[in-house]
Amino acid sequence: MAKHYSATESLAALGDPTRRAIFERVAARPSAVGDLARGLPVSRPAVSQHLKVLKEAGLVTETPEGTRRIYRLDPRGIAAMRDWLDAHWSGALQSFASFADEQFETKEEKPK
Amino acid sequence: MAKHYSATESLAALGDPTRRAIFERVAARPSAVGDLARGLPVSRPAVSQHLKVLKEAGLVTETPEGTRRIYRLDPRGIAAMRDWLDAHWSGALQSFASFADEQFETKEEKPK
DNA sequence: CTCATGCGTAAGTTTTCACTTACGGTAAGT
DNA sequence: ACTTACCGTAAGTGAAAACTTACGCATGAG
Numbered sequence: 001m002a003k004h005y006s007a008t009e010s011l012a013a014l015g016d017p018t019r020r021a022i023f024e025r026v027a028a029r030p031s032a033v034g035d036l037a038r039g040l041p042v043s044r045p046a047v048s049q050h051l052k053v054l055k056e057a058g059l060v061t062e063t064p065e066g067t068r069r070i071y072r073l074d075p076r077g078i079a080a081m082r083d084w085l086d087a088h089w090s091g092a093l094q095s096f097a098s099f100a101d102e103q104f105e106t107k108e109e110k111p112k
Numbered sequence: 113m114a115k116h117y118s119a120t121e122s123l124a125a126l127g128d129p130t131r132r133a134i135f136e137r138v139a140a141r142p143s144a145v146g147d148l149a150r151g152l153p154v155s156r157p158a159v160s161q162h163l164k165v166l167k168e169a170g171l172v173t174e175t176p177e178g179t180r181r182i183y184r185l186d187p188r189g190i191a192a193m194r195d196w197l198d199a200h201w202s203g204a205l206q207s208f209a210s211f212a213d214e215q216f217e218t219k220e221e222k223p224k
Numbered sequence: 225c226t227c228a229t230g231c232g233t234a235a236g237t238t239t240t241c242a243c244t245t246a247c248g249g250t251a252a253g254t
Numbered sequence: 255a256c257t258t259a260c261c262g263t264a265a266g267t268g269a270a271a272a273c274t275t276a277c278g279c280a281t282g283a284g
Contacts, residue, residue, distance in 0.1 A: 008129075008132065011123065011126045011127060011132060012127055012129065014123045014127070015123060015124055015126065015127015015128070016127065016241090016242075017120070017124070018242075018243095020120065020123065023200075024200065027200040032260080032261090033260075033261060033262090034259085034260060034261080042242085042243070042244090043243070043244060043245085044260090044261075045243085045244075045245085045261085045262075045263080046242070046243055046244075048261065048262055048263085049242080049243085049262090049263090050242085052262080052263095064251095066251065066252070066260090067250070067251045067252065067258095067259060067260045067261075068251095068259090068260060068261080069260080069261065069262090073200070075201075075205055078197060078200065078201060081197060082194070082197055082201075085190060085193060085194055085197070086194075088135075088136070088139040088185065088190065089187070089190055089194070093187055128271090128272075130272080130273095144230080144231090145230075145231060145232090146229090146230060146231080154272085154273070154274090155273070155274060155275085156230085156231080157231085157232075157233080157273085157274075157275085158272070158273055158274080160231065160232055160233085161232090161233090161272080161273085162272085164232085176281095178230090178281065178282070179229060179230045179231080179280070179281045179282065180229090180230060180231080180281095181230080181231065181232090
């Protein structure tokens with residue numbers, strides 16, 4: 001069980017395109033490792049390794065079901081990313097607004 | 113100017129730890145390249161290259177100011193990531209809910 | 225015009241990491 | 255017990271990419 005739920009780890013995990021593909025498929029429906037591998041251009045062990053990273057990042061959870069392991073999205077990991085994003089969102093708007101003001105004032109001084 | 117604003121590109125860009133550090137510093141306050149490099153354990157050209165990636169991902173904007181180039185956050189890139197996250201958010205809650213139900217039913221069959 | 229400052233780019237090196245094959249281990253079926 | 259299906263891990267390889275140094279260009283100060 002991941003006890004971190006840090007946005008940093010989540011972003012690093014979703015930086016890889018294959019991991020994003022796996023993440024999106026798991027988001028669509030909880031799946032087993034083999035089923036995921038069958039729909040991807042990589043081997044099953046590769047999927048296993050990616051799922052390990054996603055799990056340690058707190059983005060998915062694992063549940064044994066017979067001989068299979070079902071992976072599901074973990075809302076808490078996604079929440080961490082959302083919070084991180086929102087924290088920078090206000091800063092972004094602020095920078096953007098002050099920049100727009102600056103531009104406007106400059107144009108005022110020099111209309112053309 | 114980036115015309116995409118795809119969440120995919122943004123996530124790939126923020127996958128690198130150095131790029132995340134740059135992104136956060138720019139989020140705190142619009143900065144020039146040299147100033148950013150002085151506070152990081154990498155060379156100035158490295159920062160330049162990272163800023164290029166962030167810019168192409170639509171996460172920052174560049175504004176010449178004398179001989180310096182001021183970088184600011186671009187809210188549109190962040191918005192793309194937010195949308196992507198929200199799109200999977202519902203799926204996450206759905207999976208989590210049905211999983212919780214399953215667990216509950218199992219416990220009902222086998223109270224202890 | 226000359227010099228200094230601030231950046232971007234090119235080229236080359238090093239390191240990271242995604243992937244494969246091989247192996248071992250667990251759970252269910254016959 | 256034997257076999258089959260499903261999966262994680264180890265070890266090694268190859269390719270992507272992050273970093274450095276060297277260079278060239280633009281802007282502003284003197």
